[in-house]
Amino acid sequence: xxxxxxxxADWLFVVDNLGLLLGGAxxxxxxxxxxxxxxxxxxxxxxxxxxYGSDRARRLVEQVGVALRGxxxxxxxxxxxxxxxxxxxxxVTAVIALGLRSxxxxxxxxxxxxxxxxxxxxxxxxxxxxxxxxAIRHVVVPQALRRSVPGFQNxxxxxxxxTSIAIVIGIGELLTTGQNLYEGGQSTAALEIFLVVSLVYxxxxxxxxxxxxxxxxxxxxxxxxx
Amino acid sequence: xxxxxxxxxxxxxxxxxxxVLEGVGLEMDKxxxxxxxxxxxxxxxTLLRCVxxxxxxxxxxxxxxxxxxxxxxxxxxxxxxxxxxxxQDFNLFAHLTALENVTLGPKKxxxxxxxDAEEAGRTHLEQVGLLEQADSYPAELSGGQKQRVGIAxxxxxxxxxxxxxxxxxxxxxxxxxxxxxxxRDLAAEGITMLVxxxxxxxxxxxxxxxxxxxxxEIVEHGPPEQLFQNPTADRxxxxxxxxxxxxxxx
Numbered sequence: 127x128x129x130x131x132x133x134x135a136d137w138l139f140v141v142d143n144l145g146l147l148l149g150g151a152x153x154x155x156x157x158x159x160x161x162x163x164x165x166x167x168x169x170x171x172x173x174x175x176x177x178y179g180s181d182r183a184r185r186l187v188e189q190v191g192v193a194l195r196g197x198x199x200x201x202x203x204x205x206x207x208x209x210x211x212x213x214x215x216x217x218v219t220a221v222i223a224l225g226l227r228s229x230x231x232x233x234x235x236x237x238x239x240x241x242x243x244x245x246x247x248x249x250x251x252x253x254x255x256x257x258x259x260x261a262i263r264h265v266v267v268p269q270a271l272r273r274s275v276p277g278f279q280n281x282x283x284x285x286x287x288x289t290s291i292a293i294v295i296g297i298g299e300l301l302t303t304g305q306n307l308y309e310g311g312q313s314t315a316a317l318e319i320f321l322v323v324s325l326v327y328x329x330x331x332x333x334x335x336x337x338x339x340x341x342x343x344x345x346x347x348x349x350x351x352x
Numbered sequence: 353x354x355x356x357x358x359x360x361x362x363x364x365x366x367x368x369x370x371x372v373l374e375g376v377g378l379e380m381d382k383x384x385x386x387x388x389x390x391x392x393x394x395x396x397x398t399l400l401r402c403v404x405x406x407x408x409x410x411x412x413x414x415x416x417x418x419x420x421x422x423x424x425x426x427x428x429x430x431x432x433x434x435x436x437x438x439x440q441d442f443n444l445f446a447h448l449t450a451l452e453n454v455t456l457g458p459k460k461x462x463x464x465x466x467x468d469a470e471e472a473g474r475t476h477l478e479q480v481g482l483l484e485q486a487d488s489y490p491a492e493l494s495g496g497q498k499q500r501v502g503i504a505x506x507x508x509x510x511x512x513x514x515x516x517x518x519x520x521x522x523x524x525x526x527x528x529x530x531x532x533x534x535x536r537d538l539a540a541e542g543i544t545m546l547v548x549x550x551x552x553x554x555x556x557x558x559x560x561x562x563x564x565x566x567x568x569e570i571v572e573h574g575p576p577e578q579l580f581q582n583p584t585a586d587r588x589x590x591x592x593x594x595x596x597x598x599x600x601x602x
Contacts, residue, residue, distance in 0.1 A: 249406060250443035254457030254509055255432035264460055268447045347447050350491030 136315035150303025157289040164225025169232025194230035220292040235277035239270035275342040363412035374568040390565035436506030440518040442498040444490040451486040476504040496527030516547040
């Protein structure tokens with residue numbers, strides 16, 4: 127089966143256009159990086175507010191989070207691009223949509239991680255005269271970040287794959303590039319194109335997950351009672 | 353007349369409708385080692401935690417060096433620089449080595465330079481016999497070692513008063529001795545200590561005062577020989593005989 131596929135299929139076409147596909151992959155990486163960063167920059171403080179914030183701030187963050195998590199990403203992108211036209215740049219719009227949606231999920235990863243750190247840690251830090259902020263910053267957050275890695279890996283993978291939704295507002299990311307090659311009528315090699323596209327997604331998710339594993343191992347501390 | 357280091361006056365504390373401390377008064381001079389004993393639920397730990405304001409009081413007065421520290425305008429962090437605490441469950445910072453546990457406060461709070469804090473930290477670890485474990489993480493230490501790091505962490509802030517909240521209660525019996533020994537050394541060095549503990553060995557050999565607390569009030573207060581040999585209150589006598597019976601069977 128595999129042999130037949132290799133012999134008969136139009137792989138040469140894919141090889142010829144590999145440069146285009148890799149260009150699309152570069153846009154995918156840029157979209158992912160920008161969205162994850164925005165998601166972290168908004169999601170981490172949001173998670174902290176849900177744990178340590180005032181009642182009013184906490185309620186506000188929770189409600190925004192529920193709305194964002196309850197709306198399909200495709201709909202968020204369309205509202206921001208066609209409905210509100212928040213930016214003339216499709217790239218910027220996609221980053222905001224992916225980033226805010228990711229922030230809503232990342233906030234829950236960090237909320238859970240912050241809550242999982244024993245209250246005694248905060249108390250012991252306060253007892254050596256740290257302010258509440260210093261205690262959270264120097265004692266709770268470093269432990270919570272370590273515990274967030276598995277959840278963060280999931281979120282990273284989801285955002286990376288969901289950048290493909292940016293195809294609906296015409297961003298030349300990986301999937302769009304593949305789609306254009308096929309729809310341009312230059313080739314009927316749909317299967318070959320989309321197999322290579324999915325392989326690139328796989329390599330990207332696999333590589334980033336492995337890198338995060340390494341990071342996590344590097345910062346790992348022995349577990350147990352304290 | 354010298355001023356007491358710690359002076360607690362008519363302290364009241366309630367959780368909801370339950371009154372945990374019902375007008376407690378206590379004084380400690382510099383160098384005193386006061387051991388609080390009493391049945392579980394008598395308010396010992398609450399009293400201790402009121403002193404460094406991990407727990408807020410309802411009414412009364414706590415003064416350190418003559419300064420009221422219970423007011424809303426008191427800087428609790430300034431207070432806690434003067435009053436160290438050792439916890440029952442150790443609460444060592446899990447992501448930091450023993451040495452880093454000891455140096456975090458001096459670095460972040462006292463603004464000590466890294467090298468100075470480490471040098472002082474090693475001295476404090478040596479004081480509790482754990483210099484060799486400086487680079488171990490809490491999870492790699494035994495309970496007794498953890499608690500000794502906890503003591504070193506509190507000492508590193510160079511406090512005027514050290515609070516101990518049942519420092520040996522979470523330890524296996526064979527590990528109690530090493531912690532008691534360190535505490536006895538500190539007492540001998542003249543460090544002022546307020547200790548919640550039923551460790552009778554320590555109370556007999558190192559305490560200057562024993563305070564018996566029951567139902568939120570101080571029932572009896574005196575030097576160890578007097579309180580242990582000739583308790584004046586029935587409640588004290590009953591408690592001590594129960595404690596004694598427990599020690600016999602343990």
